[in-house]
Amino acid sequence: MGSELIDRAGDESTMLRQIIEATPNAMLMIDPRGRITLVNTQTEALFGYTRDEMLAMGIEELIPERFREPHRSYREGFFTRPARREMGAGRELFGRRRDGSEVPVEIGLNPIQVHDEQHVLASVIDITERLMVQAIETAKHADRMRRSILDNLPFSIIASDPDGTIVTANPAAERLLGFDRDELVGSPIGALREGVGGDMPLLATRPNAVDEREVDYCRKDGSTIPVNEAISLIASEDAEVTGFLSVAYDITQRRHAEEFIRHMAHYDFLTDLPNRTKLFERLDYDLRLAVRHGRGVAVALIDVDHFKRVNDSLGHHIGDELLVKLSERLREHAGPDDLVARLGGDEFVLVLTGIDGEEQVQQRVTALLAAIPEPIDCSGHELIVTASVGVAMFPLAGSDPTTLLKHADTAMYQAKTSSRNTYRSFEFSMLDATNDKLAMAAGLRHALDRDEISVSYQTQVDLQSGELVGVEALARWRTSDGRDITPDRFIPAAEDNGLIIRLGEWVLRQACVDTLTMSEQIGIPLKLAVNVSPRQLNDSSWLDVLRGALRDSGLPPERLELEITEGIFMENPAEVIELMRTVRSLGVAIVIDDFGTGFSSLAYLTRFPIDKIKIDRSFISDVVEDASDAAIVNAIIVMAHTLGMTVVGEGVETDAQEAYLRDRGCDEAQGFRYSHALPPLEVVAAAMR
Numbered sequence: 001m002g003s004e005l006i007d008r009a010g011d012e013s014t015m016l017r018q019i020i021e022a023t024p025n026a027m028l029m030i031d032p033r034g035r036i037t038l039v040n041t042q043t044e045a046l047f048g049y050t051r052d053e054m055l056a057m058g059i060e061e062l063i064p065e066r067f068r069e070p071h072r073s074y075r076e077g078f079f080t081r082p083a084r085r086e087m088g089a090g091r092e093l094f095g096r097r098r099d100g101s102e103v104p105v106e107i108g109l110n111p112i113q114v115h116d117e118q119h120v121l122a123s124v125i126d127i128t129e130r131l132m133v134q135a136i137e138t139a140k141h142a143d144r145m146r147r148s149i150l151d152n153l154p155f156s157i158i159a160s161d162p163d164g165t166i167v168t169a170n171p172a173a174e175r176l177l178g179f180d181r182d183e184l185v186g187s188p189i190g191a192l193r194e195g196v197g198g199d200m201p202l203l204a205t206r207p208n209a210v211d212e213r214e215v216d217y218c219r220k221d222g223s224t225i226p227v228n229e230a231i232s233l234i235a236s237e238d239a240e241v242t243g244f245l246s247v248a249y250d251i252t253q254r255r256h257a258e259e260f261i262r263h264m265a266h267y268d269f270l271t272d273l274p275n276r277t278k279l280f281e282r283l284d285y286d287l288r289l290a291v292r293h294g295r296g297v298a299v300a301l302i303d304v305d306h307f308k309r310v311n312d313s314l315g316h317h318i319g320d321e322l323l324v325k326l327s328e329r330l331r332e333h334a335g336p337d338d339l340v341a342r343l344g345g346d347e348f349v350l351v352l353t354g355i356d357g358e359e360q361v362q363q364r365v366t367a368l369l370a371a372i373p374e375p376i377d378c379s380g381h382e383l384i385v386t387a388s389v390g391v392a393m394f395p396l397a398g399s400d401p402t403t404l405l406k407h408a409d410t411a412m413y414q415a416k417t418s419s420r421n422t423y424r425s426f427e428f429s430m431l432d433a434t435n436d437k438l439a440m441a442a443g444l445r446h447a448l449d450r451d452e453i454s455v456s457y458q459t460q461v462d463l464q465s466g467e468l469v470g471v472e473a474l475a476r477w478r479t480s481d482g483r484d485i486t487p488d489r490f491i492p493a494a495e496d497n498g499l500i501i502r503l504g505e506w507v508l509r510q511a512c513v514d515t516l517t518m519s520e521q522i523g524i525p526l527k528l529a530v531n532v533s534p535r536q537l538n539d540s541s542w543l544d545v546l547r548g549a550l551r552d553s554g555l556p557p558e559r560l561e562l563e564i565t566e567g568i569f570m571e572n573p574a575e576v577i578e579l580m581r582t583v584r585s586l587g588v589a590i591v592i593d594d595f596g597t598g599f600s601s602l603a604y605l606t607r608f609p610i611d612k613i614k615i616d617r618s619f620i621s622d623v624v625e626d627a628s629d630a631a632i633v634n635a636i637i638v639m640a641h642t643l644g645m646t647v648v649g650e651g652v653e654t655d656a657q658e659a660y661l662r663d664r665g666c667d668e669a670q671g672f673r674y675s676h677a678l679p680p681l682e683v684v685a686a687a688m689r
Contacts, residue, residue: 026124031117032079034058034072046105046126048098064096082111082118095124104131156217156227156248159234160189162241176227176250178220189246192217194224214251226255257639260632261605268342269632270320270618271327279341279349283401286339286353287394296355297394300365300423301408302330303416305386307346308488314381315672316651317621321378322385329376333368349405358393358425365389365423373421386421388412397426441497444477444490448506453477455510456677457518459687460529460648460670463662468687470527471518472563472670473511474677475503495535504536505545512553512560514680522687529561529591534568537579547586557587561612565593580609594650595636605643613640617651617671624656637664 020027020038026046029038039054047054047062059075060068086108094102108123156173160166169184177184177192194216211231216224227248234243266278274282283299290297304326311319323346330340330348339351350368355361372387390412398404411426424430447453457471477485494500508530515528536542550557562583568576580590589611605613615636622629633649640647649661652671661669675686 028122029119030059031119064094085109158246161243164189194218226251260635271324271342273327274341280401282339298352298355298361299392299404299408300350301390301412302348303388303412304346318378320618320621325376388416389423392426440493441499457683458677459675460668463669472529475507500533500535501539509549512549512555516555518680518684521684527559529563531563561589561591563591563593584609612646614648614650620649620651624660
């Protein structure tokens with residue numbers, strides 16, 4: 001109905017009332033003061049008032065009290081600028097009936113002139129039924145949506161009643177368990193859980209909680225499958241428990257990874273011999289047993305002579321094969337109650353138990369030294385190696401594992417420096433040999449003062465693109481007379497004497513500067529990896545050194561990676577976590593170097609803020625030929641990616657190794673396949689070729 005101009009009250013007014021009365025909607029006319037001046041029968045039916053009662057009322061009386069003041073302001077504004085408003089336009093509206101109940105309404109407005117005064121004619125429709133229909137349709141749509149989501153979720157979802165009887169299950173549950181939905185419905189959910197009761201007593205007192213646990217589900221074929229199961233209550237609007245919802249997913253791979261990591265924590269990756277952690281546990285037990293029974297224990301530390309020559313001449317894969325076969329030979333010559341362990345590199349430990357005297361130890365070790373040089377076939381290469389052995393007897397050489405191993409190491413060093421392929425038993429006079437390390441540390445101090453230390457760089461590549469992405473900084477020492485001192489000699493001396501803090505700072509600062517220069521010359525923003533020792537991390541000024549190196553060089557923090565070994569996790573874990581978080585807050589990444597050779601543990605990987613893992617070269621060398629190494633490498637890659645970490649393969653030497661790692665999703669690689677450690681100018685020259 002458009003705006004109409006009514007100038008006479010006679011026939012036209014009568015016609016207006018007749019038209020309004022014939023309208024199927026509730027119709028009201030209101031003057032500028034909000035008084036109701038005209039209503040029809042439909043309005044009486046809608047609001048429950050008589051016509052006369054409403055003609056004595058103001059429009060706000062037909063509106064719930066909470067809306068009256070806003071409506072009054074709206075009405076006054078409308079009469080200031082009257083305009084037609086269609087049905088459905090505007091806000092959510094409610095009317096108030098005579099009995100106080102509320103009704104949802106939709107209103108259309110038409111400005112109208114009555115006796116030269118502006119009125120408004122309102123058309124009102126009860127939309128209760130429409131809203132109910134809409135609510136039903138919305139609920140149906142929501143139900144369809146929920147069903148679609150549940151059917152397509154990759155998690156097993158099983159609903160059961162309060163007694164634990166299954167009432168429904170989604171397709172993922174069918175796939176996980178091997179049962180059809182019809183086979184599951186009506187059966188007790190407790191029957192699916194291997195060795196676990198069907199009740200969840202904690203839920204009764206925790207209505208808003210979710211109980212989560214790891215259990216084994218029983219499949220239709222009789223097998224079991226480990227799952228992570230979360231159980232929550234299903235409750236009605238009045239908080240009555242109507243059932244349980246069990247959401248589960250397969251954790252088979254995680255279980256395997258955890259078992260693998262637990263094994264890694266105590267056994268060496270390459271040889272599967274007990275590692276340092278297991279060695280200390282077992283040796284501590286053997287010493288307590290020896291005290292109780294009055295028997296002797298001997299610790300023999302075995303170091304392969306000139307092992308580096310094998311790696312340098314034939315490659316690390318041959319060196320690793322040699323270590324594996326040597327470990328088998330050591331096992332063969334160990335007694336049933338003895339222990340053979342690998343400390344790392346080419347060092348092994350043989351713990352001899354039930355020893356009656358030094359003569360017995362001499363016989364055992366002499367037989368071992370005679371067996372080691374027997375030829376060993378390594379991929380067609382017949383190798384003959386010897387070993388130097390240091391022996392420490394309990395209790396004469398020490399009464400605890402740490403002291404015995406330290407003194408066995410001292411005796412081994414004496415054997416190696418005197419005549420190789422022999423053994424020495426520890427004597428306290430040997431401690432004078434520590435002066436040699438002091439001399440090495442003194443020489444290193446002078447080397448830093450005389451600029452005899454330099455930094456070389458081994459390149460790192462992206463395995464998918466093959467592009468150069470970064471470098472690892474490696475310290476080198478050439479004396480003024482032209483002799484090269486290998487890192488395996490001067491780094492331990494620096495660690496023992498605390499000089500590693502000064503050396504590490506110098507390498508870090510120089511490497512940051514060199515990396516920026518190389519990046520500019522090559523045209524690639526190279527990342528820089530720098531090794532950091534536990535002693536550096538424990539130094540109170542180390543964080544200031546790190547900040548200073550970044551600030552003075554201008555190297556962006558996000559291009560610096562600090563490589564640490566797993567052993568740091570065993571010392572003050574809380575302090576290490578805090579230190580790592582501080583480092584990462586600077587933008588610097590944390591990398592675990594030589595992963596798998598130390599104290600590997602899934603707990604450490606999940607607790608510590610780690611960005612990248614470098615798979616130790618011992619697993620890469622035979623990854624193509626050895627199924628065990630391949631399984632280990634695959635597991636590390638999957639595990640690291642699951643935890644959001646990048647993976648680097650270390651010691652890559654062949655195309656086949658590279659292809660294997662690339663196909664398994666390994667992110668980066670480094671090794672002789674790409675380059676040896678080179679001075680900065682040679683890195684640039686190689687990259688520009």
